[in-house]
Amino acid sequence: MEVPYFFRGLLIGLSIAAPVGPIGLLCVNRSLSGGWLRGFISGIGAACADAIYGCIGGFGLTAITSFLTSNKYWLQTFGGMFLLYLGVNAYKTAPVKQNNIGHTGSLVSSFLSVFALTLSNPMTILGFTAIFAAFGLGNGGDIFSTLQLVLGVFIGSALWWLFLSSLAAYFKDRLNDKKLELINKIAGIIIIFFGLLAILT
Template structure:
């Protein structure tokens, strides 16, 4: 196993996951409201999406990557609308509903929602292609690409592990009123992200 590619993948995956965007807000909110397991599983959905795009770039699947990049405006529009939906639903959730929410929503749905949202940004493929080419993976073997993609997943998952367990330590400090504000603030941020993404996609489609 090429340890150097593995370590580079871990650093790459961690650095890609670390900036707090809509997925980060969603995972932080879920951790505070439902616990670290839900937050971690949600983060793993994003990590898997990063690994999928890493595979497409690393293994040179140009047919798939070209299709996704060419259709990225429509894909981002769908993702933006879904973000708005999640944001509105988050604003309307009440702390009293948390226990019922945990029972009714399976971990799979938490995982699938972040997987889907992360996949709605096909431009990530172009970033992976550029980075992988810089590391010499494009001209290398499929084995090297697989090791690098594995590292990307491990690095991304490591970030979500650190985030969910760190945020979970703060749960006991919030009152019932605090959880209401968490829902409102998180929901507004998600709607804002969704509106910006949808608006940008619609303007680009119109032109």
């Protein structure tokens, strides 16, 4: 029996979001410093960006794809510099022990920062284009199947960020301030490393 496109997208979304990288570290850092909701909203920013790239790849929007890939260097440099800023900020941010759900402003900035950071990696769209081509999509011909796949990608990615932010918040309540601060600093240093890597490569 053929697996519905939605469930295929769900698995793709999970597999794209799950590997450890700067976005995952930011999600953990923000869950520790500002509560699980702030970490989750950060992850939703990445999920929305993935869904947008999924739409571009799935509907065969070649003009946008060409623009993004031809400006890969500048986008990657911007992303690297933004990572440096976020890494320094993560390093300096002190963890908050109480269950702080975050102010609306901080939640919006958490969403937008990760959304912009994910969009600054144009190589993501090439991955989506390859995935959609493997399923016989990508030319905009089968709109319903493409929408199912994109929706599945978004929900799969969102589920991963919900799991990760909740897990980080769970351990946050079981660690003392010194350990939380150490984890934050380590996460900040690694994010800074990813930023330097993006700029120099």
